[in-house]
Each structure stands twice: as structure tokens, then as C-alpha cells.
Amino acid sequence: MWDTRIQEAQKVQWTVEHFLQKKETGLFTDMEEWEKTQFYLNEAIEKLLLTHGKTPEEEAEIVLAILMGYRITIRNDHHIRLALQRAESVFPILNDSILKCYLAVFCYGESFDKEKGHLARRMLKELKQNGTKLEVMEELLESMEDFEEEKWLY
Numbered sequence: 001m002w003d004t005r006i007q008e009a010q011k012v013q014w015t016v017e018h019f020l021q022k023k024e025t026g027l028f029t030d031m032e033e034w035e036k037t038q039f040y041l042n043e044a045i046e047k048l049l050l051t052h053g054k055t056p057e058e059e060a061e062i063v064l065a066i067l068m069g070y071r072i073t074i075r076n077d078h079h080i081r082l083a084l085q086r087a088e089s090v091f092p093i094l095n096d097s098i099l100k101c102y103l104a105v106f107c108y109g110e111s112f113d114k115e116k117g118h119l120a121r122r123m124l125k126e127l128k129q130n131g132t133k134l135e136v137m138e139e140l141l142e143s144m145e146d147f148e149e150e151k152w153l154y
Contacts, residue, residue: 005051006058009065012044016068021136041073049079059090060099067106080110098134101127105137109144117145 015037048066053059066083070076087107094100104120107113124138 005048006053006061008044009048009051009061012041012048012065012069013061015041016072017136019072020140038073041069045069045073045079049082053090056090056093057096057099059086060094060096060103063087063090064099064103064106067103067110071106071109084110097123097127098132101134102137105141105144108141112144117141 019037045066048062048069051062053062063083063086066079067087070080070083084107087103091100091103091107094103101120101123104116104123108116108120120141124134124141127134128138
């Protein structure tokens with residue numbers, strides 16, 4: 001059974017995923033609710049940064065939560081770099097293909113490393129061929145790729 005650090009990592013993931021899946025604008029027009037979400041994410045990320053998994057899967061869950069959290073909260077470049085280093089360490093020994101795919105997408109979103117982008121795209125395609133539906137990840141990767149392309153136009 002997974003312990004509280006993994007439960008906390010998954011709670012962060014759920015919070016971010018819930019936000020990313022919302023299509024309508026004005027998701028957080030309630031400033032008090034948005035502030036609570038930001039406070040929660042910042043506190044949880046701080047705790048997760050000090051936590052390490054006992055297995056590659058646990059470590060990947062924690063690192064994924066950190067990277068996901070920084071997609072919608074105040075960024076800390078140092079912490080993001082540390083999380084990317086941890087992801088690089090765990091990635092080669094990670095067996096869970098869906099978790100590995102999520103990690104590749106969020107690593108690409110932070111580093112814009114073309115290799116990670118191609119890997120994430122290939123993994124999404126393979127998972128889709130095997131019947132796994134990850135439309136949100138596909139949309140997120142596309143928006144990250146679009147952002148990277150637009151960034152160079154300005």
C-alpha cells in the first residue's frame with residue numbers, strides 16, 4: 001500500500017489535472033479559492049521536494065507531481081531543475097508506461113528538449129494504439145509545442 005507521500009503526490013497531480021482539463025474560462029474567478037489552491041500547491045510541492053520514493057514508480061509519482069504543480073503555480077526555476085534531474089535519473093528504470101509518458105510530457109514542457117518531445121509523442125502514439133486514451137496529455141503536449149514555436153516568433 002502506498003504511503004502518505006504518494007497520496008500527497010497524487011493529490012497534487014489530481015489538483016493540477018483538474019485545472020488543466022477545464023475548458024471554460026473563468027475557472028478561478030473566485031480569488032479566495034484560487035489563493036487557497038496556490039497556497040496548497042506551494043506547501044505540497046515544498047514537502048515533495050524533500051521526499052524521495054522507495055521505488056522508481058514512487059519517485060516518478062513524486063517528481064511528476066512537482067513538475068505538474070509548477071505548471072499552475074508560482075515557478076521556482078531551481079526546484080524545477082532539481083525535479084528534472086530527478087526525472088532523468090528515474091526515467092531509464094521506470095516500467096510503468098503511462099507514468100513514463102506523463103513524465104516525458106511534463107519534462108518536455110519544462111525543458112523544451114526536442115528529444116523528450118519526440119519521446120513523449122511516440123509514447124502517446126504507442127499507448128493510443130494499445131487502447132489507452134490520453135487525450136488530455138495529447139492536448140497538453142500540443143499546447144506546449146505550440147508555445148515553444150510561438151516563443152521564437154517574438
